[in-house]
Amino acid sequence: MWLIIHEFLLCQLQPVFFTNHLDFSRNILMLTNLQHALIKYPSLQVSFDLLYILLPIILLISCIKNLKVQYPVAVVNAIFNFVYAMQITSMSTLSIEGYISWILIPLIFATTSERAFYYMLHLIRYFFILIFVSAALWKFRAGGIFNTEQMAGILLKQHTGYLWSNPDDWFSRCIRFFAAHPVLSWFIYLAATITELFFIVGFFTKKYDRLLIVLFIIFLLTNFFMMRINYIFWFIFTGCLWFARYAEPVSYARARLTNIKTKQG
Amino acid sequence: MFLKKLYQYNKILFFVVLVFLTGYIYLNYKWGMTATPIQQYGMFSGKAFLKDTLQLYIVKANGKKIEESYISQTERDIIQSFPDFYEKHTQSNNEIYNTLSVFFNYAGLSTEKNRYKFVNNITDSQFNKWYLNKIEGIIKEPIVSIEAYKQQLTWESDSFRVIGKPAKISFIGAE
Numbered sequence: 001m002w003l004i005i006h007e008f009l010l011c012q013l014q015p016v017f018f019t020n021h022l023d024f025s026r027n028i029l030m031l032t033n034l035q036h037a038l039i040k041y042p043s044l045q046v047s048f049d050l051l052y053i054l055l056p057i058i059l060l061i062s063c064i065k066n067l068k069v070q071y072p073v074a075v076v077n078a079i080f081n082f083v084y085a086m087q088i089t090s091m092s093t094l095s096i097e098g099y100i101s102w103i104l105i106p107l108i109f110a111t112t113s114e115r116a117f118y119y120m121l122h123l124i125r126y127f128f129i130l131i132f133v134s135a136a137l138w139k140f141r142a143g144g145i146f147n148t149e150q151m152a153g154i155l156l157k158q159h160t161g162y163l164w165s166n167p168d169d170w171f172s173r174c175i176r177f178f179a180a181h182p183v184l185s186w187f188i189y190l191a192a193t194i195t196e197l198f199f200i201v202g203f204f205t206k207k208y209d210r211l212l213i214v215l216f217i218i219f220l221l222t223n224f225f226m227m228r229i230n231y232i233f234w235f236i237f238t239g240c241l242w243f244a245r246y247a248e249p250v251s252y253a254r255a256r257l258t259n260i261k262t263k264q265g
Numbered sequence: 266m267f268l269k270k271l272y273q274y275n276k277i278l279f280f281v282v283l284v285f286l287t288g289y290i291y292l293n294y295k296w297g298m299t300a301t302p303i304q305q306y307g308m309f310s311g312k313a314f315l316k317d318t319l320q321l322y323i324v325k326a327n328g329k330k331i332e333e334s335y336i337s338q339t340e341r342d343i344i345q346s347f348p349d350f351y352e353k354h355t356q357s358n359n360e361i362y363n364t365l366s367v368f369f370n371y372a373g374l375s376t377e378k379n380r381y382k383f384v385n386n387i388t389d390s391q392f393n394k395w396y397l398n399k400i401e402g403i404i405k406e407p408i409v410s411i412e413a414y415k416q417q418l419t420w421e422s423d424s425f426r427v428i429g430k431p432a433k434i435s436f437i438g439a440e
Contacts, residue, residue, distance in 0.1 A: 006339040007402070016395045017385040019350050020361040024300040027365050031374060033382045086301065093342040093350075097304055104302060119274055122267060123282060131306055134293060138307035141296075145310075153313030156420050160319045161341050164418070164425060166334030176423055182315060228338040248270070 002232065008092055009052075010038060010045035015091035023096070026086050038087055052084045056106070063109055074110035078103055098233045100131070105236050114249035125240035129202040129212075136196035145193050151185035152178055158227055188226070195219060202241075209241040216241075298364075315420050318428060322348050323414045324437075326404050340403045347399070348413060348434055351392050358383050389436035396437055413437040 003009055018035045020027070038044055055077040062070040085099035104124050111117040139145040147153075155175050156163070163172050178185040195215050201208050216238055223229045272279040289303050299305055322345050324331045333341050362383040369375035397408050414431035 006337065008339070014395070014398075016391055017351065017354055017387045018358075019354050020358045020383060022298045022361055022364065024298055024365070024368070026301060027361070027383075030382055031379060036382065036386070082301065093339070093346045096301055097306065097308070100302055100304065115274065119271060119278065123271075126267070130289070134289075135306035135308075135310075138293075138305065138310040142307055142310035143312050147312045147314070149314045150312065152315055153317055154309050156315065157313060157317065157319055160321050160418065160425075161333040161345055164321055164323075165330075165332045167424065169334055172334070179315060179420060180423060 002230065008088070008094060009049040010088060010091070011042065011049050013088075013092055014042065014045070015039055018087075018090040020090065021096070023086075025082075026090070026096075029083065029086050034083070035087060035090060038091075048084060048087070051080055055080055059106060059109060071110055071112055074106045074108075077106035078110065081106065098231065101234050101236050105239075108240075118246075118248050121240055122244055124237070125244050126203065128234075128237040128240060129199045132196045132199035133203075136193050136199075139189075139193045139196075145190065148186045149182045151189040152182035154189075155179065155185065155226065188222075192219065192222070206244050209244060213238045213241050317419070319418045319420075319425075320349075321345070321416045321418055322434070323416055323431065324400065325410075325412045325414075326400055327406065327409050327411075331400070331404060336403055343399050343403065347396060348415075348437065351396075351436065352434075354385055358385070393437055397439070408439060410439045411437060 004012070007013065016039060018039070020030070038048065055073070059070070059073045059077050061067075062073050081099065081102045085096055085103060088094060089096045089099065104127060108117065108120045108124055111120050144150045155178050159172075159175050163175055166172055167176070178188075195218070198215065199212060202212055216234075220231050220235065223231055268279070268282070271282065285303070288300065292299060292303050293305055296305070324344050331344060333344065336344075362380060366375040369379065397411060400411065401408050413434040415434060416431040417428040418425040419428055420426075
């Protein structure tokens, strides 16, 4: 819905050019010349948009109805989301990071048993945690965390056009306040880094997963308010944190063995 | 430990995860290239300062400056990012192709036929037409006249200080 409202579907954007990124997967895909075909043929743009919207719906129906096509639909959905994300992020201002959730989440449903589902869900959960931990580590590596002007500098860069256009409205006054108090702003940056780093506990225990969900929602809202960046696409990852509390389903063979032992006992 | 359990459950999946993790660590350590789904989540980690030189695109449509505080962030991105992307696309696309041609060479894919796939076939006039269409969508009225400028700024005691004169964008204008 967010993409449709902001006219970020391919058929709404009607792209006329693309920009490449130093991404190996993207460049392999570009060898197919799909990017030129999408720019040239509006009907292909519409087909891509329709598939992008319909595939998750088909996947949802096949999961609810427990259909045999669930596995192939999930695989196709993940692959197609990857292709779509590669194309739309080459042709718009959207970034690939936001689409990662839509590429990976369908893989959880590309399973044929409860145990496989359990392992895929946990793998995606670990991946989500890895995103946050590596984001924190990058702030140390690139030096942002050691710079007390960091947050003030970021805010000015992020909202240059807004501040220039209307320097006296309430939001501009907020940004100007943070620019005038760089150390205070830096504490927000520090808090965000500590929050990201805190996700590391998720590697060792699932005990704090609910807290991680709360922290993620705070992170999401703060980013939206201060940076005007929408990470709502990542919200679906919280499902992995929520459902990871359930124990591993035992295999049929193990369950049978336990049953026999109980009977013998 | 989860990895141990995973190894016992499915050895192939375990090795896929191991390769993925190795790739994640390697690409993040190398700092540069990514390979989706492996990304570098280093957004806003590079140092930013109050005195940094900032770049601003100013668009005047039908004699009025588009006030960015009255439009959405995505619309602001259209004004600020697309002219910048367009201005740089030829150079950046070529640079990326040249960097990756090392890998393409190994597979015999670095040919002239493939190079054109990484280059846009677009003229300034085509971009202008498309951009005007987008601006019309933002201001909700047909464009009679349009001018765009690139201005450099810096932050100084609670306001912006203009650096130099605004540079007119040659590829944006009313047809």
